Amino acid sequence: xxxxxxxxxxxxxxxxxxxxxxxxxxxxxxxxxxxxxxxxxxxxxxxxxxxxxxxxxxxxxxxxxxxxxxxxxxxxxxxxxxxxxxxxxxxxxxxxxxxxxxxxxxxxxxxxxxxxxxxxxxxxxxxxxxxxxxxxxxxxxxxxxxxxxxxxxxxxxxxxxxxxxxxxxxxxxxxxxxxxxxxxxxxxxxxxxxxxxxxxxxxxxxxxxxxxxxxxxxxxxxxxxxxxxxxxxxxxxxxxxxxxxxxxxxxxxxxxxxxxxxxxxxxxxxxxxxxxxxxxxxxxxxxxxxxxxxxxxxxxxxxxxxxxxxxxxxxxxxxxxxxxxxxxxxxxxxxxxxxxxxxxxxxxxxxxx
Amino acid sequence: xxxxxxxxxxxxxxxxxxxxxxxxxxxxxxxxxxxxxxxxxxxxxxxxxxxxxxxxxxxxxxxxxxxxxxxxxxxxxxxxxxxxxxxxxxxxxxxxxxxxxxxxxxxxxxxxxxxxxxxxxxxxxxxxxxxxxxxxxxxxxxxxxxxxxxxxxxxxxxxxxxxxxxxxxxxxxxxxxxxxxxxxxxxxxxxxxxxxxxxxxxxxxxxxxxxxxxxxxxxxxxxxxxxxxxxxxxxxxxxxxxxxxxxxxxxxxxxxxxxxxxxxxxxxxxxxxxxxxxxxxxxxxxxxxxx
Numbered sequence: 065x066x067x068x069x070x071x072x073x074x075x076x077x078x079x080x081x082x083x084x085x086x087x088x089x090x091x092x093x094x095x096x097x098x099x100x101x102x103x104x105x106x107x108x109x110x111x112x113x114x115x116x117x118x119x120x121x122x123x124x125x126x127x128x129x130x131x132x133x134x135x136x137x138x139x140x141x142x143x144x145x146x147x148x149x150x151x152x153x154x155x156x157x158x159x160x161x162x163x164x165x166x167x168x169x170x171x172x173x174x175x176x177x178x179x180x181x182x183x184x185x186x187x188x189x190x191x192x193x194x195x196x197x198x199x200x201x202x203x204x205x206x207x208x209x210x211x212x213x214x215x216x217x218x219x220x221x222x223x224x225x226x227x228x229x230x231x232x233x234x235x236x237x238x239x240x241x242x243x244x245x246x247x248x249x250x251x252x253x254x255x256x257x258x259x260x261x262x263x264x265x266x267x268x269x270x271x272x273x274x275x276x277x278x279x280x281x282x283x284x285x286x287x288x289x290x291x292x293x294x295x296x297x298x299x300x301x302x303x304x305x306x307x308x309x310x311x312x313x314x315x316x317x318x319x320x321x322x323x324x325x326x327x328x329x330x331x332x333x334x335x336x337x338x339x340x341x342x343x344x345x346x347x348x349x350x351x352x353x354x355x356x357x358x359x360x361x362x363x364x365x366x367x368x369x370x371x372x373x374x375x376x377x378x379x380x381x382x383x384x385x386x387x388x389x390x391x392x393x394x395x396x397x398x399x400x401x402x403x404x405x406x407x408x409x410x411x412x413x414x415x416x417x
Numbered sequence: 418x419x420x421x422x423x424x425x426x427x428x429x430x431x432x433x434x435x436x437x438x439x440x441x442x443x444x445x446x447x448x449x450x451x452x453x454x455x456x457x458x459x460x461x462x463x464x465x466x467x468x469x470x471x472x473x474x475x476x477x478x479x480x481x482x483x484x485x486x487x488x489x490x491x492x493x494x495x496x497x498x499x500x501x502x503x504x505x506x507x508x509x510x511x512x513x514x515x516x517x518x519x520x521x522x523x524x525x526x527x528x529x530x531x532x533x534x535x536x537x538x539x540x541x542x543x544x545x546x547x548x549x550x551x552x553x554x555x556x557x558x559x560x561x562x563x564x565x566x567x568x569x570x571x572x573x574x575x576x577x578x579x580x581x582x583x584x585x586x587x588x589x590x591x592x593x594x595x596x597x598x599x600x601x602x603x604x605x606x607x608x609x610x611x612x613x614x615x616x617x618x619x620x621x622x623x624x625x626x627x628x629x630x631x632x633x634x635x636x637x638x639x640x641x642x643x644x645x646x647x648x649x650x651x652x653x654x655x656x657x658x659x660x661x662x663x664x665x666x667x668x669x670x671x672x673x674x675x676x677x678x679x680x681x682x683x684x685x686x687x688x689x690x691x692x693x694x695x696x697x698x699x700x701x702x703x704x705x706x707x708x
Binding site for chain 2: 115116117136137138139140142143144146147148150152153154155163164166167168211215
């Protein structure tokens, strides 16, 4: 069973602070949506609203078209993986996984069968009788996931699922969670502040900022076509230049700008003197060049003090790019330049709100 | 040290061992002050008691155990300690939970009551209970005002009269360990239980209780062991005909002038208490929690 989730104009105030200022979000059955935002943007609150752990002041939460905002959490059939996993320490792995079924008074034959299935799903078969304390962080997360899925919930909620894992394990578990989610086919909402994690796991990423959803889109669209400057610089590195309808403008023509051009570091190139032509370009002085394995990262400062980041392929001849030397940067892929028009950004914000 | 040597790789053994030996030798003298304190305050009096108990012409232990009054007091003491333990653990758990989840004013009130009762002398509190329990005391006065009772209450200096006061005096010792466990309880587990469909009963029974059970047992053992040797409260409220062990021992020393029998009874009390503690520790691993 997998449900369609619809959140309509949800407002939540905690104390005197308005944490959610009218959030609307729709998720098709079986999709993986990640709420991505800085801490304090309200993403965990929104997750708690879906789970029913947080009361809302105004707005609606619909599961398959049915209002659930007055339904208590235990009647919502949601599966949650908590940030600390919240496994019950005195119960065995099997009893933890069986807990939702025990609460629903299912017969013990069924419980044992489901525990077996779930532990096989998360690759922990044979760990039924272990104590949670004897497991590694990654294994505990799998147990939490198995428990969340045990009672066949309509929606799976993941609260910062990777926060307690080290970096290597994180990348493995992202792929693993995505595999399990696709295998089960369950509608999933995850919360994270890690953009790489959001990009890896999600079908849709919802960028949250100060209690509103700024943009909800596929990871690629968010990166290629951000609706505003916040999204552009939040997701990956972005160089923002003044622009008009025709594309980026020279830096000294900023007065005529009607929008902002977003140029990703990998789309910038260092121009040789004979390549200049009449293309758009940015002159500057090299501040730092660092080799990062798969790329060179070049930081350039323009005459106006603006910092521009450029990512160069690893086979670049970097001998001339010593700090202090003058360079001219150009755009290597003009068709990939995205221009945020002032009115666009305004419209998008209104739509999101 | 032996473990360190066994674990260390051969190449690494030489130098760290000397350092480790030095540091062990350096710290060993730190053990002496507590050892001396222990010898002076515990071992010394026990040796003196043994000496006292064996100083008489007859076997004081046989005499103590064949005294009907003493045997009766042993049962009375055990029953008192058991009931007080059960009552304080039950009330104490509710008390601690109320402090943990109650609104701020409830927290302040209960915490204040707990601390004030801990800071007030046992003597003062016992006399307070005396004033309540006297035949025409505060309790009677209140019931009479309410028109519930016209003849005086016969509670003072009965076996039953010891119970409410003992429970009140011992309550903080049960509440404090349980409160520590309740406060360190992970609230996210409550959310987890709720989200996975558990009602209040299942949540309490399967999630909260197992986490604080150890603390309830430690609090209970503490109260039980303390109740066994408690003197002032049972003596004043139970009266001379309902003495607990400590009251009988005092009577042997001061009234009957049989110091040897009194010493033998004291040793039986201390020995019995230690034995009960060891059994409880074996069963419930109490010292692991305290250590």
